[in-house]
Amino acid sequence: MLTRDLLRARRSGGECRTRPTAHGRLERPWDRRVTSTASSPLVLHGRLGQRARLRSGELLLESGREVRRVPVAAIDRVEVRGRGGRRLAVVLTGPENGVPETYLLTSRSRIAVERFATVLSEALPVRDAAEPQVPGPRRVTVERRERRTRPGWRRILAVEPGTAVAAAFCLVMVALLVTGSWAGALCWLFVPLLGGAGVSLTSLGWKTARDGWVLVTRGITVDGRRKNSGSIDHGDTDALYVYLFTDTDGAPRAYRGSNGGRDEEEITYDPRDPGVSQLRRRTVAQLVAGLALLLVLVLPLLAGGVVLGLLAFADLFGFGFWSLGEF
Incomplete structure (x- = not known):
């Protein structure tokens, strides 16, 4: 040997x-196997939706639902051809006496072709003169994308919850107007206003009350030092104060919120989710505020929406509970 x-x-x-x-x-x-991790943000567009990209040492040639992955080690040379230099030619490695396989991509921009050819040429590995070349087509892999099918009846019926609610509201309103249930239509008009406001505030009130309850029952308290105000600290524009503290595992944490002002504060955080934190002197107030939001605002809004909805259906089906003529 x-x-x-x-x-x-x-x-x-x-x-x-x-x-x-x-x-x-x-x-x-x-x-030794030649590997490359060359990448470039350039995307060369060709005719009929063709695209060429250089990602992680591979030339990606996209055409319709087909993607060819060409390792740079399988490329022998890159050329710019055609009238005006708008055609990119990628010549693969091959036997000495055989005709090498070539991929062509024609673009409208000559500058784009030249830039992409330069970047791709610089990514090619340096080969030894006596190195036997493995045929490039053997290294090329072809992937086929799934065909986008038109939505059938099942996909059409599987609409978003918000769309379904809006459609149901419109259908009921049309039925009330057609049957002359003017009082029911007036009640039904306020249902989404009350119900929507109640649903929107439910998540806010529930999160506030839940976090407050978690911090009061299983929270761990540590000392925190104020860093600066949110108006100065980049990325904390919604927070007035930023306090830095260290959890029991030694990991640095930060509390960001509108409560604070002192240079040092006791911070209570959830050991299961350290991202949930609050000033210790504000944990009980947070729990009370969340419960008050749910009981004082959310519950009456949802109850009012349900009552108005029931009155609207009563007028629609003629249950005789009340009518506009009784006013």
Whole structure:
């Protein structure tokens, strides 16, 4: 094996570049696999929706629902062809006597083709003159994307909850107007106003009350030091105060909120979710505020929406509970 390498080096006029491996076997340059992680943000657009990208050492050629992945090690050279230099030619490695496979992409921009060809050429690996070339087409992989099907009846019926609620509201309103249930239509008009406001405030009140309850029952209190105000600290424009503290595991944490002002504060945080934190002197107030929001605002709004909805349906189906003429 060594004699063959020496003869090959003498015929090429160079030296035999071999090295012993950990197992004592001589390793030649072509025994090592050439890898590249070259990437570029450039995207070359061609005709009929063709695209070319360089990602993680691979040339991605997209055409319709087909994506060809061409490793840069399988590319022999990159050329700019065509009238005006608007055609990119990627020539793959191949046998000496054979015709190499070539991928062509024609773009409208000559500058874009030249820039992409330059970037792709710089990403090509340096090969040894005596290195045997593996045919490039063997390294190319082809992926096919799933075809986008038109939405059927099942997908059409599977609408968003908000869309379904809006459609139901419109249908009921049309039924009330057609049947002449003017009082019911007036009640039904206020249902989304009250119900929507109640639903929107439910998540806010529930989160406030839940976080307050968690901090009061299982929260851990540590000392925190104020960093600066949110108006100065980048990214904390919604917070007036930023306090830095360290949890029991030694990880640095930060409390951001409108409560504070002192240089040092006791911070209570949830050990299961350290992102939930509050000043210790404000944990009970947070719990009370959340419960008050749910009981004083959310519950009356939802109850009012339900009552008005029931009155509207009563007028629609003529249950005789009340009518507009009784006013």
